Amino acid sequence: MILSLKGIYKSFGKSTVLKNISLDIDIPKILALVGPNGSGKSTLLNIINNLVIPDQGEITILNKSNKDTSIFKEVSYMQDNSVLYHYLTGYDHLQFIANIQGLSKKDIVSTAERMGITGYLHKKVGHYSLGMKQHLLIAMAIVNDPKLLILDEPLNGLDPTSAIKIRKLLLELYNEEKAIIVSSHNLSEIDHITSHVVFLKDGHIIEEDIKQYEYYFYLFSVDKLERAKDILKRNDIAFDLMDGKIKLDHLFSLQDIAQKLGNEQVVILDIEKIRLGTENRYKKIFAKEVQS
Ligand SMILES: Nc1ncnc2c1ncn2[C@@H]1O[C@H](COP(=O)(O)OP(=O)(O)OP(=O)(O)O)[C@@H](O)[C@H]1O
Numbered sequence: 001m002i003l004s005l006k007g008i009y010k011s012f013g014k015s016t017v018l019k020n021i022s023l024d025i026d027i028p029k030i031l032a033l034v035g036p037n038g039s040g041k042s043t044l045l046n047i048i049n050n051l052v053i054p055d056q057g058e059i060t061i062l063n064k065s066n067k068d069t070s071i072f073k074e075v076s077y078m079q080d081n082s083v084l085y086h087y088l089t090g091y092d093h094l095q096f097i098a099n100i101q102g103l104s105k106k107d108i109v110s111t112a113e114r115m116g117i118t119g120y121l122h123k124k125v126g127h128y129s130l131g132m133k134q135h136l137l138i139a140m141a142i143v144n145d146p147k148l149l150i151l152d153e154p155l156n157g158l159d160p161t162s163a164i165k166i167r168k169l170l171l172e173l174y175n176e177e178k179a180i181i182v183s184s185h186n187l188s189e190i191d192h193i194t195s196h197v198v199f200l201k202d203g204h205i206i207e208e209d210i211k212q213y214e215y216y217f218y219l220f221s222v223d224k225l226e227r228a229k230d231i232l233k234r235n236d237i238a239f240d241l242m243d244g245k246i247k248l249d250h251l252f253s254l255q256d257i258a259q260k261l262g263n264e265q266v267v268i269l270d271i272e273k274i275r276l277g278t279e280n281r282y283k284k285i286f287a288k289e290v291q292s
Pocket residue numbers: 012017035036037038039040041042043044
């Protein structure tokens with residue numbers, strides 16, 4: 001097990017942000033941590049990285065306590081760009097990590113090449129755009145080739161081309177047998193890059209395999225709902241109701257359904273083909289928050 005959380009609690013004053021969080025992560029895995037602003041994502045990531053001390057609970061990384069300094073070569077934590085020094089160059093930042101981690105100049109150069117930042121590596125960070133800073137932060141996180149990579153909002157400020165490149169990089173790292181935890185608000189990106197999602201809601205986690213979101217369904221609006229339900233039941237066609245519409249699995253033949261309803265004077269007003277996806281799952285889990 002690369003990371004194991006057991007019974008983590010954390011409060012700030014009277015507000016309990018994390019309640020009995022337990023989670024096991026093995027390699028290879030790309031896991032997204034998702035939740036509304038203030039739900040405790042950064043607090044949880046900080047706790048994993050021993051930057052915030054939980055009130056209760058245990059964190060082990062590669063079967064060692066997260067307080068054991070020997071694990072620092074195996075873990076990287078990318079925070080937001082406030083950790084960067086504007087008066088230093090990108091190279092200075094990478095060299096600083098290389099010195100601590102006992103890495104060579106070759107490691108810096110190859111990481112810079114992999115991240116496509118060689119062209120501005122010797123410029124001061126104060127002159128970097130948001131996307132350039134983001135590339136440097138990721139370079140700093142991967143230069144030591146860690147087994148566990150924790151990235152807080154890695155796609156922040158990236159244009160579509162850069163986002164596609166980072167997505168590719170994460171998949172490469174996954175194929176190199178890493179475990180990656182990504183905190184992100186970008187739900188459509190999560191569909192592309194992750195295998196599992198952990199939703200943080202009211203201090204608890206809901207962990208799900210993303211595969212279950214990958215199915216499509218149809219939503220039919222009809223003029224005579226009761227008659228349509230009756231027709232489907234008589235024809236042994238399984239359906240659900242959603243927002244006053246008929247929800248059907250995508251495997252049914254649209255033509256066949258339309259014919260059966262039409263034969264009995266039910267008019268189809270609209271048909272939507274919907275992919276469940278992380279965003280729709282999020283809307284369901286956080287229905288109250290989304291509506292308010
Ligand atoms: N050091 C602290 N002192 C007091 N309260 C804190 C502290 N750190 C976090 N909090 C509170 O804990 C809650 C969770 O904050 P956290 O930053 O972990 O949320 P988040 O999910 O990362 O939010 P966002 O998506 O906005 O980054 C918030 O209500 C925040 O105000």
